[in-house]
Amino acid sequence: MIAEWTQYLGGALLVVASLFSVLAALGMLRFPDVYMRLHAASKAGALGLGLVFLAIAVVSLDFAVAIRALIGLFFILATAPVSAHLLARAALRSGPRPTEKTSISPRFLDR
Amino acid sequence: MSGSVFLDMTTAIALVLLGIAFAFTLIRLLLGPSLADRILCLDTITLLAAGAIGVFAIRSAIYVYVDIAVAVGLLGFLSTAALARYLLSRSNEEHR
Numbered sequence: 099m100i101a102e103w104t105q106y107l108g109g110a111l112l113v114v115a116s117l118f119s120v121l122a123a124l125g126m127l128r129f130p131d132v133y134m135r136l137h138a139a140s141k142a143g144a145l146g147l148g149l150v151f152l153a154i155a156v157v158s159l160d161f162a163v164a165i166r167a168l169i170g171l172f173f174i175l176a177t178a179p180v181s182a183h184l185l186a187r188a189a190l191r192s193g194p195r196p197t198e199k200t201s202i203s204p205r206f207l208d209r
Numbered sequence: 210m211s212g213s214v215f216l217d218m219t220t221a222i223a224l225v226l227l228g229i230a231f232a233f234t235l236i237r238l239l240l241g242p243s244l245a246d247r248i249l250c251l252d253t254i255t256l257l258a259a260g261a262i263g264v265f266a267i268r269s270a271i272y273v274y275v276d277i278a279v280a281v282g283l284l285g286f287l288s289t290a291a292l293a294r295y296l297l298s299r300s301n302e303e304h305r
Contacts, residue, residue, distance in 0.1 A: 105212030109219030112264060116226035119257055123233035126253060132245045135237070139249055143256045147282065150263040154275055157216070163272040170279040174256075177286040181252060184293040189245035192300030 101159060108157035115149030118142045131197045132189050136182055144178035220268040227261045248292045255285030 125138025148171050155167040190196075234257065238250035259281040266274035 102212035105216045108267065109216045112219050112223040112267065113226075115260065116223035116230075116264075119230045119260060120226050120233075122253065123230035123237075123257075126237045126250065127233045132243060132249065135246065135249055139253045143253050147256050147260045147263070147278075150260045151275075151278070154263055154267060154272070157267050158272055158275075160272065163275055166275050166279065170275065170282060173279065174282055177282075181286050181289040181293070184290055185245060185249060185252070185296075188293040188296040188300070189243070192245070192296050194243050194245075 104156050104159060108153040111149050111153035111156065115146045115153065118149065119146035122146060131200050132194060133186060133196050133200050136186050136189075140178050140182035144174050148174050216267065220264050223264045224261065224268075227257055227264065230257055244296060248289060248296065251292070252285055252289040255281060255288070259285065 119142070122139050122142035125142065126135050129135045129138060151167045151171040151174065155164040155171070158164055158167070231254070234250050234253050238247055238254070241247045241250060259278045262274050262278040262281060266272055266278065
């Protein structure tokens with residue numbers, strides 16, 4: 099049946115999404131630097147929430163719910179880079195210097 | 210294994226993994242040396258909460274929760290943007 103197939107696909111998407119979220123949180127915990135943590139959190143975290151929305155769109159079998167979930171997915175994919183960029187700029191201007199391992203072009207470092 | 214049983218199992222796994230992610234992010238929120246770390250942690254916690262609400266929407270089959278997840282995602286973006294602007298303006302005042 100179609101319903102069975104979508105349930106299997108949605109469950110697999112949910113597990114992948116939560117694994118991405120755990121990887122993002124692990125990166126937040128383990129990376130030595132604000133900028134590396136931004137890398138982990140903004141990519142993997144947004145991808146985790148986006149895959150949850152995709153799973154909702156697959157599982158629900160309802161056009162209105164699927165459209166709302168896809169709008170949420172588009173919204174997350176559009177706003178995650180913007181907020182990460184704003185936060186990285188603010189951190190570079192105000193916060194700690196990057197560690198040796200973080201490669202930032204030197205022309206961004208003279209504030 | 211039928212599809213609904215599989216979906217029940219995977220949503221339980223997803224909620225447990227999201228809880229672990231919450232714990233990691235909370236540790237970094239407590240440790241975080243600078244204000245930018247803490248703002249980033251709040252952003253990630255908001256994303257994780259929206260994800261947990263979405264997983265719960267699938268688990269309970271009450272799809273009104275999808276709207277709540279979208280709204281929480283919007284709130285996370287707005288709060289991160291506002292806090293980043295605050296951080297930027299504060300550093301400008303210090304340099305003046």
